[in-house]
Amino acid sequence: MPRILKALIGVVLPLLIAACSAPPPPSSTEQSSASLRGIRRTELHPTNTKPTRHAFVIGNSEYQHLPDLRNPRADAQAMAELLTEAEFQVFLHLDTTRKRLLNALDEFQQRLVPDSVVLIYYAGHAVQVAGRNHLIPVDADLHSELDVETESLAVDRLLGKLENRRTRLKLFLLDACRNNPFPSKYRGIRQGLADIRAPAGTLIAYATSPGTVALDGNSLHSPYTASLLHHLRSPGLKIEDALKRVRTDLVLQTDLRQVPWESSSLYGEDFMLFPAAAELAPADSPGTSTPAPSLSRSHMEEAFAELMAQESASYDPEPQAAQWERFLRDYPDDFPHTDSDNDLRRIATQHLIFWKARVTEAQNPERRKAWAAGMWTEPHAGLEFVAVTGNAHFRMGNVLGDEDGEVTVRMVPRFWMGRTEITAAQWQEVMQSNATAKTPASGLKHKLQQGWQTLKQKGGDVIRKGQELWKGAAVKQGVSRKAAEDFLERLNALHQDRYRFRLPSAAEWEYACRGGGLPVRFGTGRDTISLAEANFAPQALGQRPVYVSGPKRSAEQAQPAPAGSFAPNPLGLHDLSGNLAEWVADAEDLRGGHFRSPGTALRCASRNRSGWFPDLETVGLRLV
Numbered sequence: 001m002p003r004i005l006k007a008l009i010g011v012v013l014p015l016l017i018a019a020c021s022a023p024p025p026p027s028s029t030e031q032s033s034a035s036l037r038g039i040r041r042t043e044l045h046p047t048n049t050k051p052t053r054h055a056f057v058i059g060n061s062e063y064q065h066l067p068d069l070r071n072p073r074a075d076a077q078a079m080a081e082l083l084t085e086a087e088f089q090v091f092l093h094l095d096t097t098r099k100r101l102l103n104a105l106d107e108f109q110q111r112l113v114p115d116s117v118v119l120i121y122y123a124g125h126a127v128q129v130a131g132r133n134h135l136i137p138v139d140a141d142l143h144s145e146l147d148v149e150t151e152s153l154a155v156d157r158l159l160g161k162l163e164n165r166r167t168r169l170k171l172f173l174l175d176a177c178r179n180n181p182f183p184s185k186y187r188g189i190r191q192g193l194a195d196i197r198a199p200a201g202t203l204i205a206y207a208t209s210p211g212t213v214a215l216d217g218n219s220l221h222s223p224y225t226a227s228l229l230h231h232l233r234s235p236g237l238k239i240e241d242a243l244k245r246v247r248t249d250l251v252l253q254t255d256l257r258q259v260p261w262e263s264s265s266l267y268g269e270d271f272m273l274f275p276a277a278a279e280l281a282p283a284d285s286p287g288t289s290t291p292a293p294s295l296s297r298s299h300m301e302e303a304f305a306e307l308m309a310q311e312s313a314s315y316d317p318e319p320q321a322a323q324w325e326r327f328l329r330d331y332p333d334d335f336p337h338t339d340s341d342n343d344l345r346r347i348a349t350q351h352l353i354f355w356k357a358r359v360t361e362a363q364n365p366e367r368r369k370a371w372a373a374g375m376w377t378e379p380h381a382g383l384e385f386v387a388v389t390g391n392a393h394f395r396m397g398n399v400l401g402d403e404d405g406e407v408t409v410r411m412v413p414r415f416w417m418g419r420t421e422i423t424a425a426q427w428q429e430v431m432q433s434n435a436t437a438k439t440p441a442s443g444l445k446h447k448l449q450q451g452w453q454t455l456k457q458k459g460g461d462v463i464r465k466g467q468e469l470w471k472g473a474a475v476k477q478g479v480s481r482k483a484a485e486d487f488l489e490r491l492n493a494l495h496q497d498r499y500r501f502r503l504p505s506a507a508e509w510e511y512a513c514r515g516g517g518l519p520v521r522f523g524t525g526r527d528t529i530s531l532a533e534a535n536f537a538p539q540a541l542g543q544r545p546v547y548v549s550g551p552k553r554s555a556e557q558a559q560p561a562p563a564g565s566f567a568p569n570p571l572g573l574h575d576l577s578g579n580l581a582e583w584v585a586d587a588e589d590l591r592g593g594h595f596r597s598p599g600t601a602l603r604c605a606s607r608n609r610s611g612w613f614p615d616l617e618t619v620g621l622r623l624v
Contacts, residue, residue: 027198035528052168053117055088056108057079058135060124062095065141072123075175075225078478079121082229088119088272098137101153105161112165119171119269120158122227126176128194132156135176156196163199169271171239173215175224195263203264205243206252214258223253224260236276240264241302250302251308252343299492304344307351321355324348374572376416380494381429383623385416386572388508394509396605412511418495419572421564421582421620422487423473430491473563478616484583489620504624506586506607513520513577513592513604515570521603523592525569525577529602534578535561535595536602560620562597577602580620594618 060077061069073094080092091108093101112118125136129145136150140149155172162170176193195210207214207224214224221229225248231242240262247260307323327348372385394412479487484503491501505513513523522529529536564574576582578597581590590608593601596618600606 006463014123018464020059020187023433027460052109052113052115053086053119054112055083055090055121056105057083057090057092057121058096058101058124059092059094059122060096060136061140063136063138063140064124065139066125066136070123071220071222071225072175073218076121076230078221079123079173079225082232083119083121083273095138097139098153101137102290103358105153105158110163111167112162112167112472114166114168116165116167116169117169118162118167119173121175122460123175123222126174127152131194131196132175133193134198141214159199159202168201168268169266170199172202172204173228174205175207175222189197195261198263198265200265201265201267203239203262206261206263208258209261212258212260219269223250223258232273235274236272237274238270238272241265242272244305245301248305252347303327305346305569307348317359321352321359323357324352328352356397375419378491378499381426381491381617383422383426384419385624386419387414388417388512388571389414389516392512394507396507404522412507414471414515415504415508415624417508417512417571417573417624418622419568420473421580421622422479423563424476425473427476427487430487430494452514475560475563475620477560477580477618479583479621480616481583484621488623491623501623503585504622505592506584506589508624509576509582509584509591509622510604512571512573519607523569523573523578523602523604524567529577529599532573534566534580534602536599548600560618577604581608581618582620582622592620610621 006489010141030212057076057080059072059074059079061071063069076094083090083237087109093104096104124138125140127134127136127148129148133155134148135155135158136152140151142148142289153605156176159170159172174193193206193210195206196204198204205224206393214222224246227246228242231237231245232239234242237245243260243262250258250260259339296442299586304327309328328345331345376387377384378385488501488503492499493500511517514520515523515525518525521527522534526533560579561575566574566579568574569576576592578593580592581594581597582592583589584591591606593603593606601608
């Protein structure tokens with residue numbers, strides 16, 4: 001009997017010990033947040049893991065108090081798969097609360113040893129407050145910008161944790177610049193992410209440029225992550241070159257609306273996720289060969305990206321034209337690759353045409369002298385133009401968070417813009433019509449002069465004295481879209497195509513309104529506006545002005561002021577905010593507000609469709 005009991009104990013006891021020491025089954029949360037090709041743990045172990053490669057991957061799609069996002073969950077899962085193939089030890093977390101995220105990061109940090117390579121990928125909501133970037137967990141419940149610190153995870157805090165571990169290389173991939181999900185009343189919470197300096201040995205890659213919005217995709221992945229997944233997989237491709245190709249993809253796909261951005265302080269040997277193809281091939285494999293990747297394709301994308309970067313730094317037309325001409329010569333139409341190559345050539349051709357036109361313009365002594373002076377006067381009707389230096393990465397839209405609205409990045413080459421709105425005399429000179437300008441009734445004129453004089457006595461910045469205010473040239477009002485096009489046709493015919501005049505694009509108009517792309521609300525070069533600076537009606541339509549100071553006056557009795565009555569903006573342009581609404585080339589929009597508009601309609605970012613203007617009396621014209 002003791003022998004049988006002893007035998008049973010020898011069999012049962014090991015089973016009991018094994019049962020007690022077995023890990024508990026995964027919770028439903030773990031199963032839902034980490035299910036990836038049958039793997040049901042948040043930690044993914046590749047078969048041949050290099051001990052120095054670690055990745056922390058986060059994808060937040062289903063938010064409890066914020067709008068859901070379509071792509072982050074699938075983006076994070078696909079990125080985890082890719083990094084596992086690249087022999088990273090991957091920690092994947094999907095739809096993570098703040099507490100779970102902090103605990104997981106602490107555990108992740110403890111596993112890092114000196115000389116580790118660390119990659120952190122985040123897809124989901126993120127915001128910037130006071131220049132600091134914050135990743136938003138799915139349970140964040142924010143009622144003001146003061147809650148951000150306690151409800152989110154600050155990126156600089158995350159950087160600090162990794163710095164303490166003395167890792168060799170740190171890579172941050174942030175697909176997190178979606179549209180600001182918080183109400184516009186939260187003034188401290190800014191759209192997009194802030195550009196932060198990368199510590200030594202660190203690369204921070206953003207899905208789009210600082211302060212702008214990245215796009216969610218209509219398919220499984222966001223445009224940024226889809227391109228990352230494609231290029232990071234390329235054997236032998238350095239991380240910097242992969243990100244350059246991603247930027248080229250996004251520039252082409254979004255027409256410059258989304259331009260990925262990096263801040264890097266990497267040093268030492270190059271880093272790539274996968275070794276070159278030659279390193280992957282077996283040492284002895286007779287009878288087989290692997291074709292080398294197309295270097296010409298790689299060079300084409302890199303050359304294009306380099307030219308785009310150089311174009312943003314210089315506006316000298318001859319070198320720019322020569323560079324684009326060389327690019328098209330090096331990569332001709334019969335270059336045997338993909339549709340993407342055709343897109344590169346198409347854009348390169350557009351840039352070449354633009355810069356060749358600037359070269360021709362620069363060879364005209366009259367125009368060259370005008371550019372140097374910054375002013376040019378059209379000889380037939382006396383239209384005055386101001387030279388406006390462009391910008392390759394102008395942030396257009398509600399950059400100050402006044403209201404919901406897209407912020408996009410546009411390339412704005414240098415251009416000439418009318419110093420004032422077209423006057424009635426200039427219109428008549430070109431059209432040879434009997435157009436007459438309205439002038440204010442004497443009683444109204446006297447009242448307005450008194451109002452401006454009162455503002456001046458109280459310290460208002462009135463450039464002209466009241467009695468001189470109405471001596472300027474009357475502006476041409478009541479300009480329909482067709483009338484504007486007829487005016488342009490006649491003006492260009494007068495010059496026999498030596499000069500080409502047109503309506504400004506929306507980007508050009510807004511860039512000029514902001515005084516050359518400054519982060520200001522109004523065409524005065526400031527964030528506020530008053531009756532001393534622009535012609536508008538603060539109480540129009542019963543609306544309560546937000547950024548306006550000054551006395552009340554009747555919108556029904558208002559009249560347009562003569563051209564150039566108010567102080568110019570930093571570029572020397574008058575009345576971009578107020579006086580007359582102005583046509584732009586895009587979608588028959590009208591910009592700038594008018595003499596019957598409330599102050600908010602005068603913002604540079606404000607736009608109105610022409611259908612909202614049943615009375616064309618408030619509409620004028622400015623040319624480029």
